[in-house]
């Protein structure tokens with residue numbers, strides 16, 4: 282990659298196994314088309330992304346299914362993509378605020394770029410990719 | 424608390440530095456700073472080292488020790504600091520604290536990054552993961568330009584800031600970089616060049632983004648007693664340091680038109696320095712992307728919220744304006760070797776306050792002899808604001 286002389290380091294492949302046992306209902310929920318958040322039984326705070334432990338230090342949480350109505354607060358079209366997203370077409374990432382007050386960051390799909398505006402409505406849906414990856418995205422409301 | 428002064432500064436040439444390894448790159452800055460201070464490596468009691476990408480974009484996992492050994496600093500107290508893009512300021516704060524607390528008399532803050540030993544998509548991957556990997560990168564591939572693009576979109580929607588306004592920041596910072604021999608970019612650009620450059624993460628285009636840069640910067644600090652003993656001509660005093668942090672998930676922020684951590688950090692620094700924003704003669708702000716410079720004007724109180732674009736349109740942040748900003752080229756055009764940037768800001772502030780700007784043409788006029796450095800880590804995930812006074 283350069284005209285300057287170099288030696289090449291040893292190559293190492295890295296991937297991490299990320300534990301999800303404490304938030305398993307969320308990942309299971311995605312398979313059933315549901316988007317779940319956690320709510321602290323002690324202080325009442327609603328958490329998305331879901332967490333097993335609250336900032337008030339209580340771990341007494343309950344699972345709540347979120348509505349899917351979102352208002353888009355901001356967005357970007359990602360054209361230059363990182364190494365592990367090279368196979369994707371350019372994608373739009375948006376942050377939407379749900380009726381319940383929590384915000385969600387996710388891809389925004391099924392809109393033409395020129396249609397996307399701050400303040401517009403979108404629907405939050407759970408999704409499983411053809412490769413089996415569990416995710417969620419904003420899409421056009423019916 | 425002991426008073427602390429900057430007594431020596433060094434800055435390597437920034438850019439594509441594949442002529443040197445990370446140790447050799449650090450050496451360039453460390454040697455300059457030690458010679459500038461008029462001390463020797465063995466006088467330095469504690470070293471706070473900053474590098475964010477050790478083992479990721481370059482090969483060494485413990486660069487603090489390899490660089491200490493290489494620069495003759497072995498034996499000093501040693502730590503590596505990480506605060507993403509504010510790593511250099513975190514190192515500076517650590518080196519400052521060691522003296523302010525009374526533990527040490529002479530310390531060093533050394534920031535280094537070697538970012539160009541891997542391919543660009545992999546570099547973007549590492550930087551993109553610098554938020555909340557699980558929730559914002561794993562499924563959504565948010566890149567660093569995209570984090571700031573989310574802010575640009577919101578700022579444009581709320582305050583009518585335009586893509587031309589963003590371009591003006593790039594034009595200004597390229598102009599000053601072309602006058603700064605250590606800067607990565609040496610070319611001036613026009614608004615049209617910026618507007619017609621390729622989209623990276625809309626609305627940000629190539630010229631809205633800082634480059635991927637190799638570089639090192641080093642700062643030597645001393646107590647008031649040592650300043651007297653060493654007969655330092657022009658000590659530059661640390662008048663105030665403020666710090667704060669923001670949520671890892673961008674989705675947990677209350678808005679996307681500013682960085683709350685920067686507001687909090689600057690208030691803390693102003694309070695410690697007992698000054699108001701209008702007393703600052705000039706500033707180096709964290710312009711990793713053009714929108715970041717506009718938000719910084721507002722967050723630091725150089726103008727009202729929403730009026731940042733007006734400041735750049737009116738040329739108020741040029742030399743001769745109300746508050747010159749990034750007259751070394753900023754991150755945008757001097758370059759942003761992540762761990763080095765905070766220390767490089769202190770280098771520039773010190774040179775300016777000593778009236779030693781490398782070229783007379785970019786020496787800022789000084790009234791109160793006060794300079795401010797605003798160094799943001801991530802997208803307002805960390806923030807340090809440092810105020811220096813001659």
Ligand SMILES: [Zn+2]
Nearest residue numbers: 321324335337
């Ligand atoms: Zn709670």
